[in-house]
Amino acid sequence: MRAPFITLADAFLPGGPQDPTALRRLRASLFQSLFGMIFTLAFGCLYGFLGSPWSGAAIGLIGLGVVLAPFALRRGISTATVGNVCITLTYLATFVVASRSGGFHSPALVWCFLLPLCTYVACGSRSALVWAALAALQLASFFGADLAGVAFAQDFSPRLLSMLTISSSAGVIFATVMVLYVVESSRAASERAMQRAQQALERERILGDMHDGVGSQLLGLIVQARAGVLAKDRLVHGLESCLDDVRLIVNSLDPVDRPLETALGELRSREQPRCDAAGIELAWSCELARLPSWSPGATLQVLRVVQEVLSNAQRHARPRRICLTASLSEGDAPWLQLEISDDGVGFDALHPPRVGRGLKSLQARARKLGGALDIGAGAPGTRVTLRCPASQPLPPA
Numbered sequence: 001m002r003a004p005f006i007t008l009a010d011a012f013l014p015g016g017p018q019d020p021t022a023l024r025r026l027r028a029s030l031f032q033s034l035f036g037m038i039f040t041l042a043f044g045c046l047y048g049f050l051g052s053p054w055s056g057a058a059i060g061l062i063g064l065g066v067v068l069a070p071f072a073l074r075r076g077i078s079t080a081t082v083g084n085v086c087i088t089l090t091y092l093a094t095f096v097v098a099s100r101s102g103g104f105h106s107p108a109l110v111w112c113f114l115l116p117l118c119t120y121v122a123c124g125s126r127s128a129l130v131w132a133a134l135a136a137l138q139l140a141s142f143f144g145a146d147l148a149g150v151a152f153a154q155d156f157s158p159r160l161l162s163m164l165t166i167s168s169s170a171g172v173i174f175a176t177v178m179v180l181y182v183v184e185s186s187r188a189a190s191e192r193a194m195q196r197a198q199q200a201l202e203r204e205r206i207l208g209d210m211h212d213g214v215g216s217q218l219l220g221l222i223v224q225a226r227a228g229v230l231a232k233d234r235l236v237h238g239l240e241s242c243l244d245d246v247r248l249i250v251n252s253l254d255p256v257d258r259p260l261e262t263a264l265g266e267l268r269s270r271e272q273p274r275c276d277a278a279g280i281e282l283a284w285s286c287e288l289a290r291l292p293s294w295s296p297g298a299t300l301q302v303l304r305v306v307q308e309v310l311s312n313a314q315r316h317a318r319p320r321r322i323c324l325t326a327s328l329s330e331g332d333a334p335w336l337q338l339e340i341s342d343d344g345v346g347f348d349a350l351h352p353p354r355v356g357r358g359l360k361s362l363q364a365r366a367r368k369l370g371g372a373l374d375i376g377a378g379a380p381g382t383r384v385t386l387r388c389p390a391s392q393p394l395p396p397a
Helices: 004-010 020-049 053-074 079-099 107-113 115-123 125-147 158-227 232-251 260-277 296-317 357-368
Strands: 281-286 321-328 335-342 372-377 382-389
Touching: 020 053, 020 158, 053 079, 079 107, 079 115, 079 125, 107 115, 107 125, 107 158, 115 125, 115 158, 158 232, 232 260, 232 296, 260 281, 260 296, 260 321, 296 321, 296 335, 296 357, 296 382, 357 372, 357 382
Parallel strands: 281 321
Antiparallel strands: 321 335, 335 382, 372 382
């Protein structure tokens, strides 16, 4: 259940999409404004009633600022501007109240410790550091004046001064707790919004993978079937490719700390029976222990490259042996090098293969990883090499 003050503050939030950080600061600023109305009204009346009209008027100016703050924020004025104006009024009021209640011994100086916290919540760390320095300067000034023997007005009796000291300290503590509470609530709301945004991006990625992979393959099979040119072996191969693609997409949904070496091992477990059935030896060597965790999207791109190259080799090259090697280069910024070679038919080095749709797709996947794909003639056979940065960005937490 949400606090009533937070619900009331949200009523002043502008509509439309908002940056999570800006929204958190806006919500915190609105809460501080609404809470400040009550805080300043109570203390302004208290100081004025107990015999210091100057102090009550100064605190009333703070109340005027915080009353107008929600409407200013609603009109689009930045939280930094509104927050700094309110903090400036509080700073000046602190000086006035302290000057009328004993100087350095005034209970109002405890408000100086609240200024940086409120500024940080509404305006950020840079403004908070500035106001922390100004608050320290104010404290040092009153302390220096006290040492110099400057006599400040004293509108209150010692007993009333003690009561005001207790009430001011309690008020600052309560205000600090409430500010921290609303900051935590706003932070949690921002995290939930970021998680929803990340889930939406992930759904979009999955839909794109399904459309570009399984969808396009099934559409091709349907077109061939309607034209009456779809042979049984081509149908079986097409359906197997669709099933493999679905498995790759499902595997890419595993947690982001899933090692690429593990994903490649699972792909090998599916490819090994097919190679055995075709009488092809599948050699596999992966030395990726130092490879950091990859995002699901990056892992899926690598798996699709490997799967497509292996499929092409089995279908067209008629090899007796296929070898996959994955390793990392040395250095502070290592690169992943993945090489797949076969001893099949291959092609003439002087007449490289025509760049068709399949090769363009492989090269596009390599570019998405920030790398490049090289296809060359082996001795004999064909060699396909993928090189890309070993560090692939993870999605935001």
